[in-house]
Amino acid sequence: MPGLEGRRPGPPTTPRDPGAQDRFLPMATRLHLRPDRVAPFPPTQASARVTTSHHTLADKAAEAAARATPDGVVVRVRALSDRAIAWLFIAPTIVLLLAINIFPLFWAIYLSFTNFRANRPNAEVKNVGLGNYSRVLNDPDIWASMQTTAHFVFWTILLQTVIGFALAYLIDRKFRGHAFWTTLILIPMMLSPAVVGNFWRFLYEPQIGLFAYAVSFLTGIPTSEIQMLGSVNLAPWAIIIVDTWMWTPYVMLICLAGLRSIPDYIYEAAEVDRASNWRQFWSITVPMALPFIMLAVLFRGIENFKMFDMVNLLTGGGPGSTTEVASITLKRDAFEAWATGRSSAFAIVLFVAVFGLANIYVKALNRVKQR
Amino acid sequence: MLKKWIPLLGATAVCALMSAPQAAKAEQLTLCWAAWDPANALVELSKDFTTKTGIDMKFEFVPWTSYADRFLNELNSRGKLCDLIIGDSQWVGGAAENGHYVKLNDFFAKEGIKMDDFVPATVVGYSEWPKNTPNYWALPAMGDVVGWTYRKDWFQRPEIQKEFKAKYGWDLDAPKTYDQLKQIAEFFQKRQIDGKTVYGASIYTERGSEGITMGVTNVLYDWGFMYDNPKKPYDMQGYVNSPDAVKGLEFYKSLYDCCTPPGASNVYMVESADAFKSGQVAMQMNFAFTWPGLYKDEKVGGDRIGFFPNPAEKYHFAQLGGQGISVVSYSDKRDAALQYIKWFAQPQVQAKWWQLGGYSCLKAVVDAPDFKTSQPYAPAFLESMAIVKDFWAEPSYAELLQAMQKRVHDYVVAGKGTAKEALDGLEKDWTEIFKEDGKI
Numbered sequence: 001m002p003g004l005e006g007r008r009p010g011p012p013t014t015p016r017d018p019g020a021q022d023r024f025l026p027m028a029t030r031l032h033l034r035p036d037r038v039a040p041f042p043p044t045q046a047s048a049r050v051t052t053s054h055h056t057l058a059d060k061a062a063e064a065a066a067r068a069t070p071d072g073v074v075v076r077v078r079a080l081s082d083r084a085i086a087w088l089f090i091a092p093t094i095v096l097l098l099a100i101n102i103f104p105l106f107w108a109i110y111l112s113f114t115n116f117r118a119n120r121p122n123a124e125v126k127n128v129g130l131g132n133y134s135r136v137l138n139d140p141d142i143w144a145s146m147q148t149t150a151h152f153v154f155w156t157i158l159l160q161t162v163i164g165f166a167l168a169y170l171i172d173r174k175f176r177g178h179a180f181w182t183t184l185i186l187i188p189m190m191l192s193p194a195v196v197g198n199f200w201r202f203l204y205e206p207q208i209g210l211f212a213y214a215v216s217f218l219t220g221i222p223t224s225e226i227q228m229l230g231s232v233n234l235a236p237w238a239i240i241i242v243d244t245w246m247w248t249p250y251v252m253l254i255c256l257a258g259l260r261s262i263p264d265y266i267y268e269a270a271e272v273d274r275a276s277n278w279r280q281f282w283s284i285t286v287p288m289a290l291p292f293i294m295l296a297v298l299f300r301g302i303e304n305f306k307m308f309d310m311v312n313l314l315t316g317g318g319p320g321s322t323t324e325v326a327s328i329t330l331k332r333d334a335f336e337a338w339a340t341g342r343s344s345a346f347a348i349v350l351f352v353a354v355f356g357l358a359n360i361y362v363k364a365l366n367r368v369k370q371r
Numbered sequence: 372m373l374k375k376w377i378p379l380l381g382a383t384a385v386c387a388l389m390s391a392p393q394a395a396k397a398e399q400l401t402l403c404w405a406a407w408d409p410a411n412a413l414v415e416l417s418k419d420f421t422t423k424t425g426i427d428m429k430f431e432f433v434p435w436t437s438y439a440d441r442f443l444n445e446l447n448s449r450g451k452l453c454d455l456i457i458g459d460s461q462w463v464g465g466a467a468e469n470g471h472y473v474k475l476n477d478f479f480a481k482e483g484i485k486m487d488d489f490v491p492a493t494v495v496g497y498s499e500w501p502k503n504t505p506n507y508w509a510l511p512a513m514g515d516v517v518g519w520t521y522r523k524d525w526f527q528r529p530e531i532q533k534e535f536k537a538k539y540g541w542d543l544d545a546p547k548t549y550d551q552l553k554q555i556a557e558f559f560q561k562r563q564i565d566g567k568t569v570y571g572a573s574i575y576t577e578r579g580s581e582g583i584t585m586g587v588t589n590v591l592y593d594w595g596f597m598y599d600n601p602k603k604p605y606d607m608q609g610y611v612n613s614p615d616a617v618k619g620l621e622f623y624k625s626l627y628d629c630c631t632p633p634g635a636s637n638v639y640m641v642e643s644a645d646a647f648k649s650g651q652v653a654m655q656m657n658f659a660f661t662w663p664g665l666y667k668d669e670k671v672g673g674d675r676i677g678f679f680p681n682p683a684e685k686y687h688f689a690q691l692g693g694q695g696i697s698v699v700s701y702s703d704k705r706d707a708a709l710q711y712i713k714w715f716a717q718p719q720v721q722a723k724w725w726q727l728g729g730y731s732c733l734k735a736v737v738d739a740p741d742f743k744t745s746q747p748y749a750p751a752f753l754e755s756m757a758i759v760k761d762f763w764a765e766p767s768y769a770e771l772l773q774a775m776q777k778r779v780h781d782y783v784v785a786g787k788g789t790a791k792e793a794l795d796g797l798e799k800d801w802t803e804i805f806k807e808d809g810k811i
Contacts, residue, residue, distance in 0.1 A: 230636030320785025
């Protein structure tokens with residue numbers, strides 16, 4: 001049960017590779033480290049004997065690396081404290097994070113206060129204060145795109161949660177071939193959004209698409225009138241259908257983890273108390289799986305708030321601006337209209353909105369978990 | 372100690388030796404363009420350049436939908452990927468003002484390349500910035516214009532001709548006016564031909580890049596739409612949103628509503644050509660570059676296809692396409708790139724360019740006595756190139772384009788608001804953009 005694994009006290013930490021210590025010791029000896037620094041693993045029978053036997057290529061490589069470490073480096077490393085060594089190891093990751101996450105964020109914040117345009121490298125960059133933010137927040141087109149995004153997020157999450165939980169509830173019952181059905185249900189989630197967007201575009205084609213034929217077969221409406229992507233009324237739903245088809249399995253998987261984390265003895269106790277299935281569902285299943293459902297909603301909410309690929313492939317934001325979600329508007333502002341300063345302000349507004357909402361939500365989630 | 376470093380030094384030396392031949396290799400130029408049929412013709416043509424000079428040609432072709440994104444990013448980041456670029460006509464203003472292209476005046480003067488030798492509209496459209504001034508940033512490379520193709524075989528069927536004449540009172544033929552075009556489109560809409568349902572016309576409706584703007588302007592020019600007051604630049608009130616322009620936009624919407632195939636809400640060059648090739652439509656709006664490929668098509672080409680220039684209405688214009696070839700100022704191989712332009716400008720190379728499927732802009736080629744009969748689409752191309760008009764080529768063209776894409780798509784495809792509201796909104800957007808640019 002994946003949900004319970006984390007709560008169990010684990011076995012005493014032991015090295016998974018008994019040869020690791022054998023490889024580590026020569027290096028440490030070469031570096032003249034103190035024995036307490038040398039032993040990251042508790043002593044085991046295998047490591048109790050200091051051996052120089054080499055069995056694998058990795059052993060030989062470690063030995064060679066230890067030998068090849070220049071004396072200057074050895075002296076310097078020997079002089080480092082535990083904390084300094086820890087910093088040494090995590091520094092590359094921190095530098096990478098700063099370079100590709102933190103710096104761009106601060107750079108975008110800076111740009112959002114300027115009139116910078118990426119397609120005018122020679123133009124003078126002026127500070128415009130809060131001008132970009134004021135323009136973003138007063139732009140009716142941006143508010144329309146936020147409304148479209150909200151509509152999209154609300155319906156996809158609602159449908160995915162309801163269908164995903166229902167599927168998880170069904171799959172959680174042990175029945176013949178349930179592993180096969182689980183795998184089958186998970187397939188859409190494993191596909192690339194680019195592939196999904198493209199083939200659904202063909203499925204929705206009024207003249208050759210299977211979707212149009214299926215609907216026509218069931219309703220009698222001529223296929224030429226089933227214009228899922230070209231109709232102002234249907235296009236938003238066309239995207240919601242595809243996103244639900246693709247990501248419901250993901251929600252199902254998280255819900256399934258939640259359902260399987262509920263200990264059987266609770267149900268057994270409920271049965272002893274003659275609780276009905278309905279009562280068990282509402283009093284045990286739903287409350288205990290709720291943190292997992294909320295987690296799935298959080299993940300999908302964040303993802304769908306910044307949804308771009310599917311919308312871009314299916315409708316490109318059209319017809320007109322009917323399906324133009326915030327990320328499409330942002331992309332157009334940033335890379336088609338080249339309003340870099342203004343689009344940076346818009347990106348920061350979006351970031352703050354997602355970050356703020358996610359934080360409120362996580363607090364709510366923690367309260368539910370503590371109940 | 373040194374012994375330990377010997378393997379490392381050895382490996383470094385091997386790597387250096389492996390990379391050395393690259394540096395010593397004969398010069399190579401990279402040419403950037405869109406991925407389309409003429410690009411393949413250019414690959415074929417450029418083999419002669421390599422044979423003559425020993426300079427290898429490498430090509431970087433990007434699909435039209437991401438062509439502008441990809442290469443404008445490359446230019447804006449001062450990338451060295453492209454030594455030569457065949458950039459869209461509207462890029463010339465921004466590329467000139469931002470220093471992306473090398474100014475070619477001195478080079479042309481030195482090599483004896485005269486702009487008078489090229490079709491005037493292509494010089495203004497592809498090479499000059501500011502427009503109508505002798506400042507050249509590109510050599511006209513690929514002439515292109517929006518025109519139309521039609522199913523000649525359907526038009527020539529006696530039963531169809533008879534029925535059409537009875538209904539509209541004139542002989543079915545390639546339309547000369549937009550009113551005629553709409554009548555033909557209505558006539559063919561949802562008609563059964565050879566057991567298949569066919570539709571009137573395929574027109575541009577694409578939202579993402581520039582599609583619907585290219586289609587709409589092609590029609591609006593004929594109704595009297597103007598970008599600004601000819602006597603007062605950037606004064607757009609009453610020109611962009613004149614009553615005639617409003618009528619033109621209403622016509623485009625009516626054509627979209629009445630006579631296009633189902634699901635044609637995001638159509639540009641490829642989709643329009645596909646609709647024609649699959650036998651779905653009787654007429655198709657598309658750039659002339661598609662014509663050689665369509666003429667060669669087994670199902671709809673040959674005797675089955677006809678070509679005609681943009682029909683007239685109150686005025687007679689057509690939307691200019693096409694591009695000029697420029698030297699990227701960030702290239703380290705400027706001399707070799709200029710050598711390519713010098714070679715490309717030669718009359719015999721231009722003549723071969725036309726034979727291979729490219730559209731030459733050199734007068735010596737297009738004014739040759741046998742040009743009109745050299746290909747079935749040559750007369751329509753010539754006639755179209757004489758009536759071209761282009762979108763803004765200002766440094767802010769991308770923003771101007773996006774504003775128009777949104778306004779007209781919202782009205783034509785999504786049916787939001789009225790034509791007047793759309794063009795009033797467009798005039799407002801464009802005014803704001805030019806104000807920000809300090810031009811108003």
